[in-house]
Amino acid sequence: MRYxxxxxxxxxxxxxxxxxDGSVPWFGVRNYQARNFMRDQMRVGDGVLFYHSxxxxxxxxGLAEVAxxxxxxxxxxxxxxxxxxxxxxxxxxxWFNVDVKIKKKTxxxxxxxxxxxxxxxxxxxxxRGNRLSITPVDPAEWRFILKTLGEKA
DNA sequence: GCCAACGTTGGC
DNA sequence: GCCAACGTTGGC
Numbered sequence: 748m749r750y751x752x753x754x755x756x757x758x759x760x761x762x763x764x765x766x767x768d769g770s771v772p773w774f775g776v777r778n779y780q781a782r783n784f785m786r787d788q789m790r791v792g793d794g795v796l797f798y799h800s801x802x803x804x805x806x807x808x809g810l811a812e813v814a815x816x817x818x819x820x821x822x823x824x825x826x827x828x829x830x831x832x833x834x835x836x837x838x839x840x841x842w843f844n845v846d847v848k849i850k851k852k853t854x855x856x857x858x859x860x861x862x863x864x865x866x867x868x869x870x871x872x873x874x875r876g877n878r879l880s881i882t883p884v885d886p887a888e889w890r891f892i893l894k895t896l897g898e899k900a
Numbered sequence: 901g902c903c904a905a906c907g908t909t910g911g912c
Numbered sequence: 913g914c915c916a917a918c919g920t921t922g923g924c
Contacts, residue, residue: 778907779907780907875904875905876904876905876906877905877906878905878906878907
């Protein structure tokens with residue numbers, strides 16, 4: 748069982764959208780490192796911190812879990828899609844995604860608050876210049892965050 | 901809107 | 913394979 752932090756811009760897709768939909772394909776990842784995390788390391792049931800980025804109040808907005816193994820991202824094959832990739836083919840897909848399923852919307856744990864906890868000082872999200880949209884989360888960090896949010900582990 | 905950081909692209 | 917140019921991310 749692993750743990751992950753996955754960023755989404757709430758203006759694109761927010762924790763409320765996920766709460767409404769139940770689960771969603773995490774399409775549109777076009778970074779190889781993030782793709783590899785989904786394709787090679789994620790397992791059904793892995794814990795996910797749903798993070799709101801590029802917004803007024805960036806931070807962790809809810810808890811989710813990996814709901815499916817990785818499979819080819821459908822948007823790469825669609826010439827009309829924003830995430831179309833001319834170099835990808837059905838026989839040789841380049842991009843993959845898992846489905847992510849809601850566990851619960853929590854209170855917002857703002858980035859500014861995350862920065863204040865020594866227990867979370869090593870999180871990738873705090874590293875300067877970090878742009879990866881999917882990052883691994885240490886089990887101890889996961890437990891600390893759940894405790895801080897008043898959630899059971 | 902600014903700008904630092906960093907991944908990707910493409911000419912050589 | 914190098915590396916400058918370019919585009920994107922994301923907090924502020």
